[in-house]
Amino acid sequence: MRIFVYYYLYDEVLRGMPGGPVKVFDLCTNLKSMGHDVVLFAPDNGCPETQTTAKVVKIPAFGIPIFGIIWHELLSLAASLLELRHGACSAVFVRITTSFVPLFMKSVTGAVLLTDVNDDPFYRYRETRGGMRLKLPLVRFCDRLNLKLSDAVFTINSKVKKALVGGFGLDEDKVSILPSGANTDIFRPLDRAKACAELSLAPELRYVCFAGSLNKWNDYPLIISAAKEILGAFPDVRLLLLGDLDDACRELIAGTGLGGRFILTGRVAQQKAAAYIACSEVGLSALTGAGEAVTPVKIFDYLACGKPVVAAMPRGTNDFFQDCEAVAVTDAGDAPTFLAAISRFLEDPERASRLGGQGRALILERFDRAAVARRVAEAAETSFRGSPPLGGK
Known part of the structure; x- marks a missing residue:
């Protein structure tokens, strides 16, 4: 045709x-x-x-x-x-x-x-x-x-x-x-050691990743407030923030007192985003109430890279991940539940890795x-x- x-x-x-x-x-x-x-x-x-x-x-x-x-x-x-x-x-x-x-x-x-x-x-x-x-x-x-x-x-x-x-x-x-x-040719499991070397990230540290853009749907205050608690509880963890940030976000980060443990990459190409995800233990997605009719692409991308996901989403937008243990879905704005879900993945790396593999299989089967x-x-x-x-x- x-x-x-x-x-x-x-x-x-x-x-x-x-x-x-x-x-x-x-x-x-x-x-x-x-x-x-x-x-x-x-x-x-x-x-x-x-x-x-x-x-x-x-x-x-x-x-x-x-x-x-x-x-x-x-x-x-x-x-x-x-x-x-x-x-x-x-x-x-x-x-x-x-x-x-x-x-x-x-x-x-x-x-x-x-x-x-x-x-x-x-x-x-x-x-x-x-x-x-x-x-x-x-x-x-x-x-x-x-x-x-x-x-x-x-x-x-x-x-x-x-x-x-x-x-x-x-x-x-x-x-x-x-x-x-997801584009499974770009977003796929990569060798973590090579990705860390390519991006000049310390391989002995652990990373949590949020890839997003500045819009009314992404809940940056939730991401940053959760990061403050996570970084305080897990000294070896750093937060990767992929995408552009405005002054308001930078002020929130400075207010945590842990600014040195946030890694701000700015806007990156898809191939580089896949490398950052490869270095990470878990991917994050957080929607505000304004995102009531959005299903973030980043969730598919994290899963395609073999990483588990914690996603704060308004009810009614989770059509695809209800039966997928690799995606821990919380209600939008529910900070305690969002934080607890991230902590569970970080506390049990073997479980996180196993579920990430299941997520990759799901993408290949249904969402390529x-x-x-x-x-x-x-x-x-x-x-x-x-x-x-x-x-x-």
Whole structure:
């Protein structure tokens, strides 16, 4: 099949450096490896051409409110029409965004439309602030239209599925839960001694790892307060914080009085993140109440590296790990339970290692991103066979 893939993301920080929706990049690479002809239409920040083996058509992006999106829409349409000279597409996959281009391509080519929803759109609507609220009616209209006319809709957990079915009136059978999964070629068990040497970490120490980004979902106060207790109770433990931090986080770390035992790496590439995880005893994930419709990708990545996980999550977002002992799930914001779960893994390294191995096996069996791509391809092929092109041709 020939598959057109779309997403929109503008982040000035990513100008000239890799970043963006890694799941989309991996999906394109895996679909291509399956023999499909994949074309990714991507904004030109985040170096998308370096992150997938699929063909990338870069669309110039500008961070000007309203105008930036209109500009991207017009250029995406022009680029898509030009790409049709090389052959029509059979399927269109889009990470939900304010765009009519994917729907237009479905209309003119008879392709099936697959829409991926990575969070709760109704939460986004509620949290939209300032001048951005002016475009909210357009965003809601575009989302509703695209979802209603999609042949299949994918989302990350049952909580978001319930929101989509109830809020947009979608057929429940049309919405499938598609796990984020992990890239098991990158996130895999590595030799700890070599990883420590590569990263200049002392191999005689033990490490707990949190990989995250600054957003309203990650509960940095919980992570840092738990770290203060853990570092006090286990003198040989250090906390690895992967990702950017703001001044507020740095002040919290300074307030622990143990700042020298926090290792702040800044933003790192996926391969380097996998090496840091390899040095660690346990991976951490902590969501605030705002993360009520998020299932963190980092949990899949930790498990793929063979590490157990302690995850603080709002109820209803744990679709995939209920029967997995390698993931100790606590309620969001429950500091005592979160702390106790970390301590249990550190107190029993043999158990932690054994459960980490079980977690790796689970990822390989059910959550490898190659398997996720196969599900997308199967949905596209099934919908394409079952739905003749528009116009009855």
